[in-house]
Amino acid sequence: MRDKFLQFLGLTKKSGNLVEGYNKCEDILKRNKLFLIILSSDCSENTSDKFIRYCNNYKIPYIQAYTKEDLAIPLGKPEINVLGVTNEQMSKKLLELWNQ
Known part of the structure; x- marks a missing residue:
């Protein structure tokens, strides 16, 4: 894997700080326990609009x-x-890697 962002995403999952899927992310987001949302570029327009609004x-x-x-x-x-990323430090690192 060549991309540092994707490598760190794998570490985030291994550490237990990654929530996967529409329903789980929506539920935890509404409880203010997410620090970053990652959407695929090819998700449906409804999904994209809903999560961007959230x-x-x-x-x-x-x-x-x-x-x-x-x-x-x-x-x-x-x-x-x-x-969804549930750890603030890991979300900051992912944003930093994304912005490089």
């Missing part, structure tokens, strides 16, 4: 760039559309 309302940063297959590789899944 992020704006709850003041949570989001990243939407990788395909659902690219996001799934470090997680050992075939595809994933919505991810």
